[in-house]
Amino acid sequence: MQSAAYLSAAKLPVLSNTCMLLFSLVCRAAPAADAGRVIAIEMGDYRFQPDTIELRAGVPVRLELTNTDGFTPHNLTLRDAAGKLDLDIDIAAGSSHTIDLVAPVSGTYTFYCNKKLPFMKSHRDRGMEGSLLVVPEKPQ
Ligand SMILES: [Cu+2]
Numbered sequence: 001m002q003s004a005a006y007l008s009a010a011k012l013p014v015l016s017n018t019c020m021l022l023f024s025l026v027c028r029a030a031p032a033a034d035a036g037r038v039i040a041i042e043m044g045d046y047r048f049q050p051d052t053i054e055l056r057a058g059v060p061v062r063l064e065l066t067n068t069d070g071f072t073p074h075n076l077t078l079r080d081a082a083g084k085l086d087l088d089i090d091i092a093a094g095s096s097h098t099i100d101l102v103a104p105v106s107g108t109y110t111f112y113c114n115k116k117l118p119f120m121k122s123h124r125d126r127g128m129e130g131s132l133l134v135v136p137e138k139p140q
Helices: none
Strands: 038-044 047-049 052-056 061-067 074-079 086-091 096-101 107-112 129-135
Touching: 038 074, 061 086, 086 096
Parallel strands: 038 061, 052 129
Antiparallel strands: 038 047, 061 096, 074 086, 074 107, 107 129
C-alpha cells in the first residue's frame, strides 16, 4: 500500500489532519541526502530496524514501513508535545505501508509501537522503540 500522508487519513482514521504536517528523514549516516529519499523501516521481533533515524527539517522523505512478523500486528506512534508530529499507524502482520513525511521542527523525538496484549508487557516495554533526530534544514 502506498499513499502520501495527506491522502492516508481516509485509510487510517487515527491519522488526523496533522498528517498534513509532513516530516522528512535523513539517514544518520548521510544527513545530506534529501528529498526523494526512501527509508525502509522493518518492524518485527519487537524491534524497529533501523531504530535511529535522522531527518532534515522541512525536507520530504518517504517511509516504507514493513511488518516482517508472520502473526503479530505492530504500530508506529510518533508524537511531539507541540502536536506538530502526530502519527499512529497500525501495520498488520506481513503488511507494508508507505507514507510521505516532512518534519517541520528540529529536535529529538521518540517513536514506538503502541501494541500490548492484556497481562503482557507492551511492545514498547519489550524494546520496540526508536529515536528520530530532526536536524535543521540548513547545515549550520
Ligand atoms: Cu509492536
